[in-house]
Amino acid sequence: xxxxxxxxxxxxxxxxxxxxxxxxxxxxxxxxxxxxxxxxxxxxxxxxxxxxxxxxxxxxxxxxxxxxxxxxxxxxxxxxxxxxxxxxxxxxxxxxxxxxxxxxxxxxxxxxxxxxxxxxxxxxxxxxxxxxxxxxxxxxxxxxxxxxxxxxxxxxxxxxxxxxxxxxxxxxxxxxxxxx
Numbered sequence: 001x002x003x004x005x006x007x008x009x010x011x012x013x014x015x016x017x018x019x020x021x022x023x024x025x026x027x028x029x030x031x032x033x034x035x036x037x038x039x040x041x042x043x044x045x046x047x048x049x050x051x052x053x054x055x056x057x058x059x060x061x062x063x064x065x066x067x068x069x070x071x072x073x074x075x076x077x078x079x080x081x082x083x084x085x086x087x088x089x090x091x092x093x094x095x096x097x098x099x100x101x102x103x104x105x106x107x108x109x110x111x112x113x114x115x116x117x118x119x120x121x122x123x124x125x126x127x128x129x130x131x132x133x134x135x136x137x138x139x140x141x142x143x144x145x146x147x148x149x150x151x152x153x154x155x156x157x158x159x160x161x162x163x164x165x166x167x168x169x170x171x172x173x174x175x176x177x178x179x180x
């Protein structure tokens with residue numbers, strides 16, 4: 001009986017070897033192994049990359065609202081798919097008001113929360129004090145009680161090309177972080 005089992009085992013190994021099935025293929029959609037080389041050389045480099053990505057996002061968002069909310073797809077390549085879907089919905093609602101914006105959104109007090117080979121998180125103070133909301137007639141309808149400085153926790157996801165895509169932006173804290 002031992003020779004039959006050994007012969008069967010040998011045939012199985014031979015068939016698997018000939019068919020190239022000695023190891024199962026990786027599952028579809030598997031996460032690649034972490035790179036041996038870090039994405040960023042330092043915390044400062046990770047923060048600088050996140051600041052640049054966020055500045056570009058704000059620039060494009062300002063352009064979209066200045067155009068009345070049309071063309072939200074311009075954020076493609078700057079945000080994750082989920083964020084793009086949410087943004088398109090927000091821009092559509094803004095467009096329905098007939099309003100547009102004038103001015104630029106800024107941020108300051110950026111600090112690094114965390115980073116790894118897939119994500120970067122930062123804290124910032126969003127500054128909308130230079131942005132006015134105008135109606136169809138060009139009348140300023142910016143809410144008088146709008147907070148001009150908002151503390152945000154922002155997360156970016158690193159895409160396959162190494163670009164940081166905005167993944168989330170959430171208000172955090174009680175606003176003291178951004179008090180001037």
